Amino acid sequence: MNAKYLFVAAIALLPLSGIAQAAGDPKVKSMMAHSDCFTCHSVDHQVIGPAYKDVAKRYHGTKASPAIIATLAGKIIKGGNGNWNKETGGAPMTAHPKMSKAEAEDMAKWILAQ
Ligand code: HEC
Numbered sequence: 082m083n084a085k086y087l088f089v090a091a092i093a094l095l096p097l098s099g100i101a102q103a104a105g106d107p108k109v110k111s112m113m114a115h116s117d118c119f120t121c122h123s124v125d126h127q128v129i130g131p132a133y134k135d136v137a138k139r140y141h142g143t144k145a146s147p148a149i150i151a152t153l154a155g156k157i158i159k160g161g162n163g164n165w166n167k168e169t170g171g172a173p174m175t176a177h178p179k180m181s182k183a184e185a186e187d188m189a190k191w192i193l194a195q
Pocket residue numbers: 113116117118119120121122129130131136153156157161162163164165166169171172173174175177188189192
């Protein structure tokens with residue numbers, strides 16, 4: 082198989098890879114860096130919010146259901162507290178009302194793949 086066919090095959094598979102695709106997506110990480118996510122979160126240790134690795138572990142990582150992804154995206158947009166009180170001492174997650182559902186779902190998928 083020559084390189085051109087490999088490239089076409091790779092593009093054709095992209096929509097199937099879901100969470101795994103968002104995981105390595107530098108666009109999603111850059112969107113998060115331009116927002117305020119990393120002020121309160123780090124991938125591997127607790128800051129104000131829980132470590133993204135711990136969030137991924139709790140919600141079954143890349144095996145998370147669409148319902149979980151939608152719930153996490155809702156929390157990113159609306160903010161809230163109560164799920165991580167033991168880790169955070171009750172600190173709230175701030176709302177991001179200008180963020181679209183699609184952007185928030187991409188971020189949720191990126192986090193789940195950590
Ligand atoms: C002001 C600090 C702060 C900022 C900014 C922040 N978070 Fe959070 N985040 C938290 C805290 C605190 C929690 C734990 C909330 C709880 O106990 O339910 C949390 C929880 C979460 C969770 C887990 C939700 C759950 O219910 O288990 C996700 C996912 C998340 N944040 C993603 C993000 C993303 C993406 C951004 C950027 C758009 C962001 N956070 C910005 C503080 C923050």
